[in-house]
Amino acid sequence: MSTTIRIGTRGSALALAQTGQIADRIRASSGAEVEIISITTEGDTSRASLSSLGGTGVFASALREALLAGECDLVVHSLKDLPTAPAEGLVIGAIPKRADARDALIARDGLTLEALAEGATVGTGSPRRIAQLRSLRPDLDIRDIRGNIDTRIGFVTHGELDAVVLAAAGLGRLGRLDVVSEFFELSHNPTAPGQGALALETRQKIPGDLARVLQGLDHQTTRLTVLAEREVLARLEAGCAAPVGATALIDSDLLLLTATVYSVDGSQKLTASHGAVLDGSPADRNAEAIELGRRAADELLSSGAAELAPLS
Numbered sequence: 001m002s003t004t005i006r007i008g009t010r011g012s013a014l015a016l017a018q019t020g021q022i023a024d025r026i027r028a029s030s031g032a033e034v035e036i037i038s039i040t041t042e043g044d045t046s047r048a049s050l051s052s053l054g055g056t057g058v059f060a061s062a063l064r065e066a067l068l069a070g071e072c073d074l075v076v077h078s079l080k081d082l083p084t085a086p087a088e089g090l091v092i093g094a095i096p097k098r099a100d101a102r103d104a105l106i107a108r109d110g111l112t113l114e115a116l117a118e119g120a121t122v123g124t125g126s127p128r129r130i131a132q133l134r135s136l137r138p139d140l141d142i143r144d145i146r147g148n149i150d151t152r153i154g155f156v157t158h159g160e161l162d163a164v165v166l167a168a169a170g171l172g173r174l175g176r177l178d179v180v181s182e183f184f185e186l187s188h189n190p191t192a193p194g195q196g197a198l199a200l201e202t203r204q205k206i207p208g209d210l211a212r213v214l215q216g217l218d219h220q221t222t223r224l225t226v227l228a229e230r231e232v233l234a235r236l237e238a239g240c241a242a243p244v245g246a247t248a249l250i251d252s253d254l255l256l257l258t259a260t261v262y263s264v265d266g267s268q269k270l271t272a273s274h275g276a277v278l279d280g281s282p283a284d285r286n287a288e289a290i291e292l293g294r295r296a297a298d299e300l301l302s303s304g305a306a307e308l309a310p311l312s
């Protein structure tokens with residue numbers, strides 16, 4: 001490629017790590033020059049809790065503005081932080097292969113959730129994680145925490161909390177899987193739609209050589225599973241901070257999706273599991289994945305999901 005690809009990123013360690021990893025892949029596959037441009041977002045500067053910021057889009061919007069203003073050509077988002085509504089003038093040009101979608105417990109003395117003492121303090125700001133923790137261990141003292149991944153790990157290593165829950169993918173990207181004391185299985189603890197996946201966003205109109213670079217980074221299986229998972233959120237009209245877990249997987253030609261909505265106190269949940277056979281063209285498959293997410297969400301809504309939990 002003749003021109004430089006400018007990638008916009010937040011300044012957090014996680015954003016820099018995942019942007020750097022994508023930049024390396026672009027350089028290796030295309031030989032293109034890649035420049036990394038730092039952009040500050042409200043989600044980075046605000047001290048309010050993530051749920052009080054409304055969740056949706058606090059990290060994404062400044063990056064999207066920079067894209068639209070032509071300050072950069074590409075941004076790398078954590079897919080789970082990206083609002084489901086499409087952004088005018090922008091497209092997701094590639095969804096690379098997903099990392100581990102599970103949540104992980106980081107606990108004092110390497111304890112598992114089951115082994116934590118009665119009334120132990122566990123930090124998380126996510127309503128979904130709060131509900132899942134309360135359903136398994138109603139005795140725990142759950143604390144709302146904020147901050148980047150290193151700060152959250154520090155709550156445990158500095159002795160302020162007995163444990164925190166974080167996404168395995170973020171820990172992996174920062175090379176911090178050594179602190180994990182337990183991985184929660186997706187069958188028991190489904191995670192946020194799109195967790196562990198990245199979205200590479202660009203302007204709608206891009207040069208053909210950038211489009212080809214992005215095509216080379218796209219991963220079909222990841223794209224189909226996250227399309228199904230994210231359609232659950234979209235159809236429920238739920239934000240990324242809603243107490244909703246969704247996990248899709250592909251087994252040969254079968255796409256399987258399980259979606260769960262929790263009451264915030266963890267005492268109740270609704271689950272819908274659906275499958276679809278994938279056939280036809282890539283566009284047909286995308287449509288089938290979205291339709292699967294819609295069916296799961298509609299079942300949840302007709303079972304009372306909107307009454308069970310605050311979704312938006």
Ligand SMILES: NCc1[nH]cc(CCC(=O)O)c1CC(=O)O
Nearest residue numbers: 078080166167169170195196197
């Ligand atoms: N909510 C913040 C956030 N957004 C993306 C990740 C990393 C995992 C991912 O890319 O899905 C995290 C940290 C976490 O949830 O522990």
